[in-house]
Amino acid sequence: MSEENSTADGEFERTPVPDRALLGAGKFWGMYAGEHAAGTEFMIGPLFLAAGASLQDLVLGLLLGNILAVLTWRFLVAPIAVAKRLTLYYQLERIAGGALVKLYNVVNGILFCFLAGAMITVSASAVGVPFNVFFRVPESTFAFGDTSFTLIVILVGAVMTVVAAAGYQTVARVANIAAPWMVVVFAACGIVSLVQLQATSAAALHEGAFWSNAIAFVQEHNGPQQFSFWQIVIFAWLCNGAMHFGMSDLSIFRFARSKSSGWAPAIGMFLGHYMAWIAAGLLLAALLKTSPELAISADGKISANPGLLAFQAVGWTGILCVVIAGWTTANPTIYRAGLAFQGVLPNASRTTMTLVAGAVATLAGAFPNLSAKLLDFVGLYGTILGAMGAVIFVDHYLMNKFGLSDEYANRTNIRFHAPVLIAWLLPVGVALYFVFWQGLFAAYAVVPAWLACGLIYLLLSKIIQRPVAAVD
């Protein structure tokens, strides 16, 4: 990513957003209404059911988790965004130095590739339905699905990559138009599924037998699994950890006229991460009731095929929705990963680097198991990127109070501020150890890693910082 253009090719990348460009709260409510009803929702909803989450836990857990997420945006992100009016990347550069921001960006870019890969899988699952090509999850993590499905993944990935190489604008316009329709399609999926599950009365909904029967069916094939109330709460709260705890949404809220715009993610959370997740979960429950044979893989296990689920419920509208949802999520993801890679190889063109990012994403998308582990991946994503937000928080609120200089890299004109790197990598490394070697649910690591990162950064700054002259 070039130093002159830290994030995308938008305005005010390296200057505070001026008053004339500020937006009222209504704009943010409109914006977030279309966010978080994305391709990921088609995977995450069914995964809750497959993981054994009870309906009551899901309804209450998502409610609490989403409230916590909204509070985090409102009281953690919005105040800093409004006070500084800078992007995450430029704030980090002023604190940690340009070289460290490039490293952070590459890590971000690699994670984006995996996220985009999952979205390519999701879209390919829908493209395959009319050709009777189905998404099957193999036993091993790094094993391809059926050959015909892999070919569709390559085709879908290639198209998405070429479009992303042309820029994010065109697809962003499609996403803008599609957003209200996608929310409606998710709602329609939920309604149709409830009818298919014969859960149309208050008594049937309250009893929830349609859900527990589906869980029992899954566990009969996949073996016993549990997904507790607190796992649901923590996942719903922290699946967007990179955006709120990690401060990525500073880039959005820097345009907010007032901090109260920080409430706006509530609409995205409750449409996307509440209604859409439950609706997508109901799609799997309905399929298990109406055509269970379609959900059983060759190895006898149940896997959620988002395209098939949506097609069974709402027909071609569902196919279109899954393709567009996956595509509109993958497009900015591949584009931004390309920008991140370009930062390391500034002589390479953005188009070339976007093609590289798209190729990596397509390869990731060809492993169906990666998208089937989206619950774990999203937690990991929040843990790795979320921790860096603590550096921004500490720098904004605590440095001066402890007699230290904020924006130290900017004041001392250094390109690499080691305390930030240590404070980031140490807790994230420990978290990764617990996730990969001790089986910790990844989303549980987000807050401890964030707190540790902030504390370590403060302590190391106290040790390392030398007095510096004040600069703007």
Added chain:
Amino acid sequence: MRSSVKLISILGLGTTLLAAILFWAGMFDLPTAKIAMLAGTIVWFATCPLWMGRELPVDSDQVEI
């Protein structure tokens, strides 16, 4: 003209949702509901670009999941 097209778009979107509700109410069978949803979808995408602003929101290059 613009408000008429906007109204048609909203009717298209409404049709997509209404089809599901009518299926719930037993007034549509599933194949009919699916056709109505697709018709609503086509109307939405055919008319929406005619009135929805081409200006991109400030979050359009951000990744949200």
